[in-house]
Amino acid sequence: MRPVYVISGGVSKFAKARPDKNFQGLVKEAYDYALNDIGLEAEKAVELIDGVVGSYFSDHFTNQLMAAIMVQDYLGLVPKPGHRVEGGGATGGICFQEGWKQVASGYMDVCLSYGFETMSKVNTWKGNEFIALASDTSFDYPVGGFYSGYYAMMVARHMQEYGTTVEQLAMVSIKNHKNAMYNSFSQAPMDITIEDVRNAPMVSWPLTRLDICTMSDGAAVTILASEEGVNKIEKAVGHSIPKIKVSGVGRGTDAMRMADRPHEDVLLLPNEKAEDYVGDQFVGGKLKYPGVHSFRAGRMASLQAYQNAGITDPLKEIDFVELHDAYTSSEIQTYEDMGLCKYGEGGKFVEEGYPFLENVEYKTGKSLPKKGTIPVNPSGGLIASGHPVGATGLMQAVFALWQLQGTIGKHFNNDKLQINNAKKGAIHSHAGTGTYVTVSILEKED
């Protein structure tokens, strides 16, 4: 595999509904943003882009099969190679990695990865029904198919196993909604308190409306290139482009039905030992894994990505994480999967302030002694930026790219969310109760 660089990215404005544009128009908005950002003219881009990977989650939402080719056509990138990828909530993350693969394998020098979702075509409750069709339609969906219900069951077990509290969940909501206030692309910026989160309408106990992301219309793109591809683009635009390398990719999976997940031994990261998960603090004296309280796919994806990127102590070596917080609970579960803390410590991790931004004030009512240690979802994450499913994983790549370039100020019109001297970032995309998870490491080359 040869080195792959993220040379530019773009996102459309995310909103509950974007009836002003169809899906082709939304992707075009994000694509033009990425081209303009490096000063690449559209005609030249068509010449230099070798092919495309497109993604969107749901044909039900789109009400249009083969929508990906229609986008590629709209962008003027036919007859070049292209295909669509789909993997539930991780669709965008998979798309990013498939783009990486096109370049890493030597098949392409420059690849465009794009993703979109147009969820406003149906009302929120029909939308929830469409999403729930991404659960076993023989055994799970008919019982009361509702993703918020599935995640609520998972976190109830997390609370039972580890003593995680609803206030700790609320702190994730406070953090991500507040960060989004400084992100001009975000959908739901808010300055809220623990009480606001807990007093919001209950959706599925213990998750309230403010523990859960919204539905969105939006698109995101990244342009990936080999060393040669970067040279070609630099020549075309007449200036150098910061080298942000994809230094590790990892992907994991798990059974669709939560009921089928095993209760066995923990998949250990290099900084963990089997003994870490034995003792009276665990139900039955030993952690049973993954059960329904943890995402084995997230752990597997992290393990692979860290191996590729040579990371052995993620908390120390990674400067920030953009992770899939469709639910506040899944953010806490993901801290553990990614080894930012040990299994069982996710609630304490947020309560002590580790994932909060140093320069932002939050209404948590807590002292946050570890504030700024490893900012998680500095952009506001899915909960507050929006979650147009097929675009989300790529949106994370774009926000991470800008962090590593140090260009947050330019893109968000303020630099409040810029992490000083960020060198290494992780992006994490996650599908239905942890069925597909991708982790990619982006790194600034000196």
Place this chain on the structure above:
Amino acid sequence: MADNMKTRIDETTDGSTLFQIPFPKDGNLKELKNMSPIIFKRPYLIEYVYSYGQDSPFFAALSNKILLGTECPKCGYKYATPKGHCHKCGTETEWVKLPETGKIHTFTVCELGSEAFLKETPFILGLIEFEGVNSLFLTRLLGFDSSKPSLDWIGREVKPKFIRHSKFKPTDVYFIPV
């Protein structure tokens, strides 16, 4: 914000059907880009002919008030939600009756839900664990006060109850306290 203080009407799609909209009479095409998008209703209805395939005996058993799981004859792994082949060793599984009672492994109270289930809210979803069985079973729980959810429910002993007129769905069975 309390529910009775809400400041937004929920969106529905039962709006009027549209046959004509304003258009510049003088044919000034430049004005068109300033117009609002046309938004309309497009129904999509379909009936599938669906087969439960190798899982069919599970639903046949439910209609006879029996709860079946499967067991791997080779490695002994037991499935509370049936799987036709063992995910451990690939062997074709055998049908077995599940224990008479189980325990709540985890649960939630759905105050809201997908459109198909919205009218049934609030309802309780639970994952049930059975002694000596490796995997869990997703079901509806009844006989618990949905207005007072508590982690104390986890571990409570429950038993299956069957509806009289089978619908050949997994909801032909639900669980209640023992």
